[in-house]
Each structure stands twice: as structure tokens, then as C-alpha cells.
Amino acid sequence: MALLTVSNLCVSIGSLSPLDGVSFEARKGEILGLVGESGSGKSLTAMAIMGLLRRIGGRASTGSILFDGQELTTLAEPAYRQLRGKRIALISQNPMTSLDPLVRIGAQIDQVSRLHLGLSKPAAKARSIDLMQQLRIPDATTLHGAYPHQLSGGMKQRIVIAMALAADPDLIIADEPTTALDVTIQAQIIQIMVDMVRDRGLALILITHDMGVVAQACDRVVVLYAGRVAETDTTEAIFAASHHPYTASLIGCIPAHDQAEGTLLGIPGTVPSVLGYPAGCRFHPRCARVMDVCRTQIPAIVALPTGSVACHLHGGTA
């Protein structure tokens, strides 16, 4: 039973449509990888689920986001606020800038449980320290009173994770949670998140551009390209035999860790800009197996044994 069902979601910012008919499901106890290069619409999907599109001047124009039986695209702001932080939490990309530098980190974690669980100040503090200890933060009692600038990047990301867990959410969206961290720390943080899902049985959407992270952590994968879903399948199936040439090249070039985000070895060119998506299959200008039909026809979504793919190599046109 899916906790979150996104179907045919389109997002518009002004006259642009950076997200164009995206569908996927997230289930409890499962880690869903949302993969793509920068500009593919990963973060925008996260913003749409969090109901924060308006903060960046966008809106969900069509489609639906169904969370635990509740339609989110039409949900009013006060009701949405009850969900945010309480049932759906966000772990952001950059732990360095995600914490308020003027507020003690403890207070920033406490805020969530006080707001959503109605805990008293001492109760919230006890809960936060407990959470920090679960996340293997050493000397949690002391660090509760520290300021963000006194912590390392990896430690800050653990604090952000603690913040996300503070009100026991059902769904956590982690937007490139390790990109800004050192390689050694990255693996630790990923492991912490895997444990978190296994122990608590919550659903995690892990946004990343790194197929290595996907292989390490995810149960299922959604591959986004230029605002559309290219392929979706179980991690096992996709690594065993990918169907979309884009997925294949993503796997073929699990990036070296020092590589800049958004550049992938082996795929010539870059993700097209939202200002001018190519006609037909949006991947065709970079595709090694491009056919004539790819240039004009949008590929239909074809069912696979455990997933689906949108590629002319695998079936009829829409």
C-alpha cells in the first residue's frame, strides 16, 4: 500500500513547465531513489510534495499528490502546515546553510516536537537528546546547547536528520543529503538514513544524482530526465538490466566522488534547459541509440515486469 502516490504531476513557474507529468509511489519501510542530473526536476518534486512551491514562485498546475489518502495539491496552507515537519519532513541538501546560525542547535530540534507534539520545553529537550544519541552524535547533552558554527558538516547533517525525525514523520524527503559532505562522511550519513528507515518503518525519498548511493541504499528508483520520468524499477532490476539508454549511461558512469554535480562522464552534452526542451524524447540529442521517431514523438510509458520505461526502443508511441 503506497503512502504517497504522485500521478501525472506538472509544475509551472511563470510560463515555464519544469516538471511535466511525473508519476511514482513511495511505500512505508522503503527507500525510493529519485535520480537525475541537476535540472532534471528532482528538487522541484520535493518542493511540490512539501507544498513549498509557492515560496519559489511556482505551483502544481495539474496532476495529483495523494498522501495517506489526502490530496495535497489542493490542501489549504494551515492544514499543510500541520503536515510539514509532523508527517512529512525534509532533509536538505546543504547542512551548512540549513541551520539558523543564531539559534542553538538543540532549540532548533526542540522546536519541531514542541510545535507538532505539544511537548514542554524539558520534554522536548529530553526527546532531542535521545534522538541525537540514536543518531550516534557524541556528547549529545553538551551539543544540545552548541551553535551550528561549532559543528562539523557531517555533525550538522545529523542534526538536520534529528530535526526531521523529531515529530516521528511517516515520510522523509532527503534532497541530496550528502552532496556537500566529505566522501567518508557521506557513507556514514547514508547508513544512518538506511537504519532510520529500517528501524522506524517510515518511507524515504532519497534524491540524488549518484547511482552509487542508489545501489547502496535504495529499494526502488525513479530516473528523472528534463522534468519527465525516464524509467522506474526496483534497484535490483535496474542494475541488472536497465531499459532506458539514459539509465544505462547513468549506471555506466557512477561518478567519481570529486566530480562536480551535474556533469556525467560518458554522456555527451548537458540536461537541456527548461527554456527550450527538445521535441519528442527529451533525451534524444544526447542518446547514442537515437532513432528518427525519437525526434518527433514523445515516447509512451511501457510497463516492465517490476517497473516501467518511456523509450521508443521498447514499444509503441503515445
Add this chain to the structure above:
Amino acid sequence: MSMLRFLSGVVRTPRGGASAVVLVLVVICALFAPLLAPYNYAIQSLPGANTPPGAAHWMGTDEFGRDLMSRIIHGARTSLSVALTAISISVVAGMTLGAMAGYFGGLFDRVVTAVVDLTWSFPEILIALLLIAIIGTGTESIIIAISIAYLAQFTRLTRAQVMALRTETYIEATVNLGAGHAHVIFRHLLPNAITPVIVAGMLATGDAIILEATLGFFGLGAQPPTPSWGSMMSSGTAQIFIAPWIILFPGAAIALTVISINLFGDALIDALDIRNRLREV
């Protein structure tokens, strides 16, 4: 030509257009004051003193019966020439100091920065008053006082621009190719740093007009009978109950001019997209 096209683009914005019209009018007044003024600005007529605005005197007369409109038109000449001269001196001196400090660095930079920071925390009016205390009153004095009062701003701004440019590859390449200091500063650094400084200079001209008027109001500026917007109001304060127009019109002239300068400068900043570079001050 691109400069002309650029300016016409600025003028086509509502802000840019309206302010440009006012500024052109003020400049015309300043340039052709003797031709435009309906009366001689210095001719007194005690029976006609404190006449309210009317058909003969559109803006009324002052306490000596002098035509206020003629004095305001001539006042534009005083205000503009003092402010523009002072700011020009200040811009040129500030750019030279700032470019040298930013380019050479070291002790020279430290000394310049220290002095600039020190003066920066004092309001221009206090610096100007201090200088006038030393060099005395009069038009030349307030030009010098104003130009030194604003020196810190332009030095600081130029230095920031030059510091940012100095590390760019092409500048380093030019230095490595053996170009002289003067060549690098004047041919490469200053031309690239000049735009924000010029715009800041334009905005400062507005402030300088107010400063000049304030000093004139204190009786420290142009000496009578030369009309200046500030000194006109100074003598008008005594008539505030019976002839408020003596204060109203010169003040309105200052406000209108300065607002136009600010609006035009603002339109320029947007058109040139240099708001961030100006913020380094």
C-alpha cells in the same frame, strides 16, 4: 552609439524618463540663467518686499523685494556648479587613491584604508564643518570641504572594484607580460571599475546639493548677493510667518532636483545591473 541607445533605454522607463526631464530642465536653468530669469536676481525693491506669488512674480519676492523665481533659477547655477565640481574632484581623487591602494596593497593600502575607515564613520556634514573651520567660509571652501567629505566613499568603492578585478586572469596575465603599473591601472583596472564609481558619483551629487544647501543655510557658503538655494532659505526663516514661500520654493527646488537625481541613478543602476557591485561599499 551603444551609449546613446543605452541612455534612451533608461529614459524610456517611467522613473528614468520623468527624472531625466526634471534634470534637463534644471541643467538648462543653470546654463542659461541670465536669459531665463524674468528679473535681475540682485535688484532690491523694498516697497515690493515679501510679495506673495502672483502674476508679476510667479514665486513671490523675498524680504528685499527680489524676484524669487529669478533667484531660484540663478541658484540652480550655484548649487549645480558647486556640487558637480566638488564631486568631480572627489571622484577623480578617490579613484586614483582607491586604485593605487587596491593595486599596490601593502602599507600604502593599510594607511589609506585606515584613514578612509576613520572618515567613513563621520557624517559628511561634520567633516565639511571641520574643514570649513580650518579653511574658512565661501564658495571655494565649501567645494573643497564637500569634495574631501565624499573622498572616502569613492576611494572605498574603487578599491573594492580593483581588489575584485586584480585577481582576474587577464589582469595577472597583463602584469606577467611585463606591463607597467600605470598601464595596468589606467588601461585595464580603471576602465572596468569606472561604471559603479560614476553612478555612485551621480548619486553623491544629489547628496552634495543637500550638503551645499545646508552649509549655505548655516551662512557658510556662497556670500550674498550670490543666490544659492540654501542661503535663500536662511534669510527666509525670519519671514516664516509672513512669507512662507521664501522657504517653500527653494526647498522644493532642492527636493525635486535631488529626488530626480536619485530616481535617475536608480534607473541607471537597474539598467546596468550593478546593484551588487555598489553594495560593496
Add this chain to the structure above:
Amino acid sequence: MLLFTVKRLLLLIPVFLAISVVIFMLVQLVPGDPIDNILRVGASAAEREALVARYGLDQPLWAQYVNWFGKMMQGDLGDAIILRRPVADLIALNLPHSLALGSLALVFSTVVGITTGALAAIFRDTWFDRGVMTVILLGSTVPSFWLALLMIMLFAVTLGWFPVSGARSASALVLPVLTIGLGGVALVARVTRVAMMDIARRDFVMMLHAKGVSRWRIELGSVLRHALMPVVTILSLRIGWILGGAVAVEFVFARPGLGSLLITSLNQRDYPVVQGCLLMLAIAVMLGTLLGDIVQAAMDPRIREGMK
């Protein structure tokens, strides 16, 4: 925190010395012999010698400075030439008026400026924002002494609500405070608005939204708190500007105060008084910057630890 304050205080010592040298040199740079300014017409050469000796003008310049500085530290700023009284007395007489005016204007511009700026930022790009910012743009480009005169015309002459001038009652403070304060309001509101709009785009603010905190709580509790940092910087730098504005406004409203004293003595070339006034204003500017530093350190742990 105490350590921080002491450090900042120590840093001010060289600044103060530099300023005192400049102000001391002021009299030296004035064209003409200062003794001629003090000497009565027709005084004998002996009287002149006596005066030279009395003021220590026969000593080398550095000795004169040390002497002057030492006396100044004891509160002896010399005698006024025209008014023939100790400068310290004149300052003691005028300073309270300027302090009252300056601090009220500061409070007024801070409170009203932050409120307007914050509201404009929260309701950004609405008619409220545009209207307020236009009024503020107009207000900030008008010379303060003209504003003072307009206020006198409207409130004192036409409406008769407040006294035209003087400092005899508290109500006489209203118009001067408003006049100086409006310029400050414009500045503070502009800085607050820009800073809040800048902060609102930061990651941690997005994170607060993601935590489900209400918009008002985010804007007023977090964004404004961060936006106050640049506001405090500007205010502490501009305490001098507020005093500068006070100079003109005191003069217009014929209020006693350092500004009036300074302008009058400038016009009369009464240099010891000019020196004293400038010294007091300089000290006020320095204390303003110090106060700003302390407030910021209290607000930001990174500054307290010297990390920023």
C-alpha cells in the same frame, strides 16, 4: 562578552588618539596667529608675551599637544574666546539637550523604521510596500532643515500644536525629533526591508517552512532577527549622521545643543569651542560604533567568538 567589550574598547584608543590629533591640529592649521584672535585690540607686546606663555605657545608643537591632551583628559577644554567661559561649561550646558534630542530621534527611527521596513518586506510587492517605500524615498531625499521648516509652518504656525522653537517644554522636542527621525526612519526601513527579503531566500528559512512553522513566526521570529544585524551596523555607523542631522535641526529650531553651539562658534571663529564640540561629536560617533558592535555580539554567537 566582557572580554569582547574590553577588546573593542582598547581598539578605540588609537582611533581616539588620531581624532584628538586632527582636532588639535585644527587650531594650528587656521590661517593667522591664534593669539591675535584672543588679544584685545591695542594690547602691548608684554601682554602678548604673557598670553603666548599662558597658552604654552612658545613650546614645541608636540609638547603643546601633550599638554592639551592632558588637560582635555581632566575635562579642561580651554576657554571660549567670545563667550569668555570655560568650553567644558558650555558643553555641559548644551550636551543634555543634544543627548535628549539624539537619543529620542534614535529610538524613534529605530522603532518606526524597523516596523515599516518589516511590514514592507512581509507584504512585498503589494500596494502597501510600494506606497511606503515611495514615501520613504521622498522623505529621505529632502534636506532635513527644510523638513524642519515645513514642520514649523504646518504644526507650529498653522495648527499651533507645538512650540515654534526653544527647549522650554517637552513638547518642544516633538518637531525636532520627528524631523531628525524621519531621515533615520527612511534609512532603517530600507535596510530592514532589503535585509529581510535577502534573508527570506536563505536555506534555513526554507527549512523552517519545511518544519511547519507559521509564516508570521518565521518572518518576525527568524528573518527579522537576522535582518537586525545589518540594521544595527547601519545604525551604529549612522549615529554620527543622526548627530549631523541634529546639527541642522537644532539650528533651525533655535534649540540649545552641541549643533547650535558648533555653528555659532564656527561663524564667530571661536576655535576652542569648535574643538570642544567636534571632540564631543567624535566621541559620540565612536561610542555609537562600540555600542553597535556590542549589540551585534550579543545577537550573534559567531561574532562573540571572533569568527566573523
